Amino acid sequence: MAEPILQVRGLVKHYPLTQGILFRKQVGAVKAVDGVDLELGRGETLGVVGESGCGKSTLARLLVSLERPTEGSILFKGEDVTRLSGRALKAVRRNIQMVFQDPYTSLNPRMTVGDIIGEPFDIHPEVAPKGDRRRKVQELLDVVGLNPEYVNRYPHQFSGGQRQRIGIARGLALRPEVIVADEPVSALDVSVQAQVINLLDRLQGEFGLSYVFIAHDLSIVRHISDRVGVMYLGRIVEIGSDEEIYDHPTHPYTQALLSAVPVPDPEARRHRERIILTGDVPSPANPPSGCRFRTRCWKARERCALEVPLLAVPAAFRYAEGPAAHDSACHFAEEKQVVPPEGGTGPGAPPAKGDPGPGEPPAEGGGATRLT
Incomplete structure (x- = not known):
């Protein structure tokens, strides 16, 4: 594995269960994440798969500091993010961005695409001067395969695949080093899934990104991931x-x-x-x-x-x-081949490569196989 850029040690997130009205007391806890250890190498894609409710999305929110862990540490370039606050945490968040699962609810319907993609520049003004932001937004739209003139349109004027591209452009705005993608293609059609996956693959090479890629689709996870955690x-x-x-x-x-x-x-x-x-x-x-x-x-x-x-x-x-x-993590582990080798006709075969641009016919992709 390449030099680790993100290290997770003993990560725990418990949500308290309480009862009572006037005097509330904790009677238990939902153990959403309960002792996770993993590493993400620089320029690597780590896929995370599992059934619904296993804690994948909670893990994603912890990695981008949207949630505070109950225990454990998250090291970004050797620095424990869980101990940071204020400006120090804000600086780290700039380098760890997230692409959300639902392209319909992750974009504010009252904001134009230009305002949505340019909002990170308001939070981190040192990244782009105020007079240069429109050009930066148009460049990002072009990078993800959308017309730069779409800056004044609203999210409802785009298809699901186009909205997810807007979400990816927003994630790229601050030029992060790590992107956590929480099931970014699960709400899309199969052909559109292939386009978005190929786009992420291309952007990784262009910007030197490291991905934590969470998904249900085993074919897509195998296609894009260097390592896989179950x-x-x-x-x-x-x-x-x-x-x-x-x-x-x-x-x-x-x-x-x-x-x-x-x-x-x-x-x-x-x-x-x-x-x-x-x-x-x-x-x-x-x-x-x-x-x-x-x-x-x-x-x-x-x-x-x-x-x-x-x-x-x-x-x-x-x-x-x-x-x-x-x-x-098994006392009685033994090897067992379940799917055909990659390159065959089975579920291990990757979806077709090639990311068609605007106006071109959609690419063919692998089957959308969900675990649940």
Whole structure:
């Protein structure tokens, strides 16, 4: 991995549960994020996948300091962001920006596109002089593939894909080093998804960006990510390169997720083992003891209820070489290939590249496969 630009250590975010009207007292906590460790390399894309409610969006808000963590640290270039406030925090926020999930609600309908993209310049006036802001906004619109003359239009005059491009332009306004993308294509059509993903890929090369990319779509995550982290009930349960996670998964939860991806090849679908998980996802307010996945895992033993598995290379692969030797939080981890290798006709095949400009026909993209 490249030199880390963002490091997360023991990150915890608990939301208190209270009862009472006059005298409110805390009776519990929703453990949205409960001990996350990860690193983001400079110029790298880290994908984060998992079921709805596993804490992905809360993790994204913590990384951009929209939420304060209960415990843990977030190091940006070695500096703990969680201890900063005032001007120091404002300076760090300039370098860590976010692209939101919903392009319809993340833009103010009463503001023009020029005002939306130019708003970061009002907060950080040192980035662009006041008389130069309109030109800067038009340059950003051009960079994301929109007509620079659209600065006086309102969000309702754009399609979903165009609105997401506006959100990306706003995120790029301050020339950040890290962008946290919280499911940026989940609300878009498949062909538009491919255009936005290819745009993000191109911008990463042009501006030297590092991405934390959160999504449900396994095909898109594999296409854009250098490494992938799988999240379950507030914790990372497996992390590794895209090849390690997709072709050599060792955690049962990762294997179950990959087995749920539809395969377009009837022959491959006929010979694939489908892993059906029993039961519902436990409540984050009362997670199981030991391994949190044990209540739905077919490998669960007594040890799983008593001992929390560490996110590390499993003992079975500790002295072995190969893609199976990557971090996995499971006492009984074993390698199992679930999806066809990348480049085939299965869900591992990446969507078509090429980002068509305005007026060109939309690019073909990979299938939109959701985990939930």
